[in-house]
Amino acid sequence: MKQTLLLRSILLLFFFSIASFVAPVVAQTCTVSVSASSTLLCQGQQVQLTGNASFAAESWEWYLQGQATPVATTQNYQASVAGRYTLKASGSNCGTIESSSIEITAGSVPGIVSFSSGSSKVCSGALVTYSVGAIASAQSYTWLLPSGWAIQSGQGTNSVTVTAGSSGTISVKAVNACGEGPVTSMAVNVVGTPGLPDVTNAYICAGSSATLSVQNPTPTFIYSWYATATGGTRIATGASLVTGTLTSTQKYYVQAENECGFVSARSEVTVNVSAPIGNNLIEEKQALCAGQIPESITGSVPTGGNGIYSYTWEVSYDGVNFMVASGQYNGISYSPGAVTQPIWLRRKVLSGSCAYTYSNAIYLSILPAPAAPLAGNATACEGGITKLNVHNPDPKLTYRWYFAGQPNGIFAVGPSILSAPVMQDTLYYVEAVNEAGCVGPRTSVVVTLVEPFYDNTIGEAHTICAGDIAVQLGGLAPKGGNMNYSYLWEASIDGVSYTAATGLNTTKYYSPDRLEQTTWFRRKIVSESCPLLVSEPVKITVLPKPEKPSINLGATTLTASIAGVTYTWLKDGVELSNVTTRSISFDAAGSYKVRVQNEQGCYSDFSEALQATPQPNALNSELANMGVSVAPNPTSGKIVVHTRQPLENAVAAVYNLAGKEVYRQAIGAVAVAYELNLAHLESGVYVLFVRTGKQQFVQRIIIVK
Template identity: 25%
Template sequence: TCYIRCSRLSGCTDYTGESNAVKKTVGSLGVAPTVTAGSICGTGTVTLGATCSTGTTATWYSASTGGTSISSGASFTSPSLSATTTYYVSCKSSAGCESGRTSVVATVNGGATAPTVTPASICGTGTVTLGATCSTGATATWYSASTGGTSIASGASYTTPSLTATTTYYVSCKSSAGCESATVPVVATVNGSLSGPSAIKNGTICGTGTVELGAICTTGTPTWYATATGGTSFTTGSVYVTPVLTATTSYYVSCKSTAGCESPRIEVKATVIAKITNGGTIQADESICLGKTPAQITSVTPASGGDASAAIEYLWLQTTSLSNGTCPLNIVGQNLYTEIPNSNSPNYQPSAITQTTCYIRCARRAGCTDFIGGESNTVKKTVLANCEGKDPVCLSRKTTVSNSTLCGDATQSYGLYFADLKGNVVSPNQHFTVKSGELTEFCDGTAVLNYTACVTGGTSNDCINVIVNYSGRTGTPPTGSPVANTHCTGYSPNLGDWYYYPTSNGTFTGSGIYAGLTGTYTQNMAAFQLGTGASLNDITKFGASSWFKINITNGGTNNWTTASKDGDINVTLGTPTTIASVTATANPTAICTGGDVNLTATLDANSKSINCTPTYSWVGSNGFTSTQATVTNTNVTASTTYTVTVTFTAANGSKCSVTATTGVTINPTPATPTVTSGSICGTGTVTLGATCSTGSTATWYSAS
C-alpha cells in the first residue's frame, strides 16, 4: 500500500499541497519456533531453547501475549527459579514480522532427600548386605566413592563382594526425574571370627539334682544352648547350674562377642549316674586275742545296681563304739564310724586290734561323691580279754625259733639249759644255744616244736636235736605255769599274755660229742608268747618258757650217763606264717554255653579240718552260691570266676578263714553249618558237604 499526505489552508476547499508517496509492503508473519523445555532439581536457573527458521530470531516473553520481550536468541537462561515457570517464545523476522508465541516450560523438580541407611557387619571373611531407604518415588543408588564415579548398584539393599576388611560404601536417593541427593556413607564392618571356649567344665551327680557346668572364653562371653545348632540361647556366663536332672543331659556353649560374632558350639555334659541300690554282703565275724590280726573280711556278694557303665568304688569304715556289744548303725551325721584310708577294695584285711571293732563296706559308682545306699552288712571282730579260754590259733601256722638272751645278761645267753647233763664229769650246768628251730601249730590245738641246740662255747657239731609234740592248747593260765616264776629278778609277767600246752612228749638225739645219745623228753607245762622274744633290753617278751625233764635212754658213743635230768628252755619266736590253705578247682575249665562245671574245694593237710569244723561258701560272678565242698553249677551261660571261702570254727568258738578262686571259660557255640546235599543214580555212596566257621569242625550224625 502507498500513502500521500495532502495539505490545504484552513478555509480552502482543495488540497494543493501533496507530500511524497510512502509505500507499505506487506510481508508474512513467519513460522512458530521449535522449543526445548528445561528442568532443574531444586532452586536454580533453567536454560530453555527455541529453533526458528532462517532469517528469524527467537524472541522470549514471560507472558503468552503482550508485554515486552525479555530476551532473544536460540536459548534463554531463566533467573533462579524455585517453582516451575512457563516462558513463551516467538520467531521474529528482520522486517519485524513475528510469529505466534509458543510456551516453553522451565520445570523445577523437588531435590531428592538423602537416604536412611542400615549398616551391617560380618564375622570373618564374607559378603555383607547393606540397606538404604529413600522417599517415595526415589531409588537408592550405590557407589564405591563419595563423589564421582559410576553407580555400582541400585535398590534398597546392596550385597558386597566377599570382604576381608571393613569397607565404606556410599548411597544416594535418585528420583524418576533424575534428581539425586547427596551420598551417605554406609559401613560394611568385618569383625574377627571367634574361637570356641578355651576350657569347659563337665559335671556329674549321683541320683537326681542340679549340676554345675562351666566354660571360659578367651574372647567373648559364654553363651548357652540346649541344642548343638539352631535355637536361641537360654543364658550367658561362665557358670551354668542346670535344673534338677534325672538323666544325663548335653548342653552346648559358644563364645559370643559384643559385635555379635559367635564361635561354634561345644558340648558340655551333665552326667547323671544312677546310684548303687545294693551294698552287697561281707563276712565273717570272728573272735581273736588281744593285739592279734583278724582274718581278712571277704566279699560274699558284690555291690550292685545303678549305672553299670561306671566302675564300683569301695570305702571301708570301722568303729569301736559298740552299744551293749552290738555294732551301731551308720547314721549320717552321727559320725560313729571312721573311714579307713586306702581301702578301695571289695575285701579288707584289718590290722592288729586291741578293741572289739565293727566294719562296714561302703560302695558307690565312680563319679559319685557319697556312698549312701551302698552299705553292706556289719562284720564284728571281737577282742577277747587275755584270750582266756580261747584258742589263738585258728589257721595252722609256723613260727621260727631262735636263741634268746635271758634277763639282759650276755653271760646268760642260752636257749636250752640242762642240769648237769654230763653227770659228774662237767660242772657247772650245761648251757645250749638254739641254732635253728620251728614251732608248727595246728588248728586242732596240737603243735610240734623242732629245734637244734648246740653247746654254748663248744664246737658247731656238739648238738642235740629235740622234737616235742604238744596238745591241749589253752589260753587259761594253769596252776604251776612255767612263767609264774623266772630266773629274771623283778620280772612279773602277765600270765594272760601267754598260751599254754599242758601235755607234751618228745624225743632227742645227739651229734658231735653227743653222737648216739638218745632219750625221751617231757614237760610238765609249756608256755608260748608271740612277739619279738626275749632280748637284752626287754625281759617281758620270752618266746617260750618251760621246764622239762629228759630221760637218757642211750649214752651213745661216749657213754653218757643214762639218767633223768632237769632243764628249761627260753627262746625267741618270730612272726607266725599261715600254712593252712584251700585249693579251688573247676572241672572242666572250658565249656560250651549251657554246660555244667564241677567245683571242688580241697583243704591241705595242715588245715587239720577233722578237728576244726570247716564251713564252705562258694560265690560265682554269675550269682551262683553254695555251702558244699563239692558242688556242680549247671547251665552256665557266661565265663565265671568262683571264690570259695572256708571258715574254721574251733571248739572254743575261734574263727578264721582261707579263700581260693577258680573259673570256667565259655567257648562260643559255632554257627550252624552251610550244607551241600548230594545224589546218586542207583546204588552207591553219596558225598555230602558241610562248611563250618573258622575254628570249628563239621561233625556228622545219623539222627537229629
C-alpha cells in the first residue's frame, strides 16, 4: 500500500514539471463575457450584471447603448435602467477586450383586471363562469372565492367555471414575473332556500273573514297558501290571503319560492275565531244620598272576542242619550265623582274585530233621608233583658240602636234587638239608614224597671186510673213583671227531674195525655226581661187498672177470666144493659167483649172479641122443668112447641149454624102448643130459641125437604 502511494506522488510531480515548462510557449486567449441575474428589469428593482475575463483584467467599463461614457467601472454592476449593456475589460496581456452585449428589458406588474362575464347574483349550487379581460403582461391569474365555492376548471386563466356556495366576494388578480397585479372583486349574492315567511296570527269574531299577510314580502318571491302543514293542494298565491267566513279557529300555512326555484318550509298562522263579546255586566243600581260619592261600579270580566278588551264608560241623564263619562272612563270598573242628580251608567266593550257590546244600564238614584222610626217603650225586671222593636219596620232600611251612655257608638243593628241587662230605667235611641247610607233622625226608647213575676199557681193534686185523661191544669196569669213572657209546662215521674211536657206545653193551661204512671207537673213563666218563675208542682196519682180479661165460653154462658167488683159486657159493640156479673147466659150468637172494674174504681181494657154461638142441644133447666119440647124433629117445615105449663110473652127465634138469625116470631101466651111454620127455610141444621123473660129453651132442629 505504501509503495502505491509513493508511485502516485512521483507521477504528479512529473506532470507539474512538464506543464511549467510548456505554458510560456502556448498563445493566451483574450475574451470578455457578461451575464445577468435576469434579463427583465421590474419597475423599482435592479438587475445584477456580472463580468468575466479570460485574462487578468486590470480595468472594467460598463456601457449602456446610446451613452458614450461608461455607467460603471467595476467588474459587476447593479443595473437599474433597462437597455443593451456591454463590458470592456483591459489587461497587459490582452489589451482592451469588449464583450458581446446583453439586453435588459424593462418590465412591471400586471395592471388591474376587470370582469367581462359572470353574475353578481346566482343560485346556490349553480355552475357559473366568471371571466376577466386578458392582460398582455400577465402570465397567470389568481382567483379567490367565497366559502363553499369550488373551481371546476380554469384556475390560473382569466376565465373560471365554479360551483356557487355561500354569498361573498369573488376576487381575481393578474400575475407575472414582476409580481401580482391589483385585486378586482365582485360581491356575489348567492340565492339559497328562502327563510320562513313572517306571518302574524289573526283574531276575528265568528261569522267574519280574516286577511292574512306576509310581513315585508320579497317582490320576486312566489307565496303559496295551504290548509295543511305538508302536502295538500294550494288554495291561493300572493303575499296575502283572504279567508272565507269562519265559525271556528283555523290554521293556514304559507311557503315562499324564490327565482331559483328554492322553496321554504311552511309557516303556520292561526286565525283565532272568537265568540261574540259576552258577559258584559255591571253591578246593580245604587241608591245615593245627595252629594254622596258612590262606590266604584264593578264590571264583570267579559268573554268572547280575542281576550283583549277595551272599555268605555258612558253616562246619561235621561236614560236614553249617553255620552262618554268623565274621569277614568276606560277601565274594567268605574268610579263616578259626587252625584247631585240621578244618572244612568253603562259600559261599552270592544275586543279585536268583534262588534262592541253594551252592558246593562244601571240607575244611580238620589234618595231622601228616612223618617224617624216608630218604636215603643219597654219594661224589664232587675237584671232582665227585654226586646226592643221598631214598629212596622221597612225591610229596605237598616236600624241602628244606641245606648244613652254611648250615643256615638252603635249598640246593636236590626229592627228588633235585645237590651242590655236592666238595672235601672234606661234610655235608648234608634235611627234608620236607607240603602244609600242616608241617616234619618233618632227616636228615644225608654226601658222601665218593674217588679218580678209572682203568684204562679196551677191547680190541685188528684188521682186517676191508668190510661185515663187527667183534668186540665192551669190558673190565673202571673202577677208582676211585664207582658213579655211565655209559658213552659214540664213533667216528672219522680218529682225531681223535669223535662218538657208532651203535647201543647206553651199555653196558659195544659191538658195531660192519658197517663200510665204517677206524674208531677209544673209551669214555668219564661221571660227574657224578668227572672224565671216556677210554680209548685201538682201530683197526679195514677192507680193501676186490672189486667185485660179473656172470656171463657160455655154452652150457653160466657164468663170473664178475672174477678172484680163489677163487669161491663158488649155484644156486637153494644153494651148489654143491666148485665154486670162475671158470668152471663146468652141465647144469641154474636161478638162479645167484657171489661172488669176493681175496688179502686179502675176499669181494665176490654177483652179480645169472642165470636160465640149457643150450643143447640142444651136446655134451660127452668123451661125444661116446665115441660117445653118440640116435634117433629127432623121436620119438613113445620114444628110444634109443646109446654106442660103456660108460657107468657114467649118469643121464638131460629139461627143457622153461622149464628145468623133466620126466623123470629113473637108467639105471646102459649097454653099447651104453638105451631111454627119454617117451610121457607132450606134443608139443614138450625138452632131454635124459645124465650120467656129470663128463661129460655134451646133445641137443635133439622129440616129435611
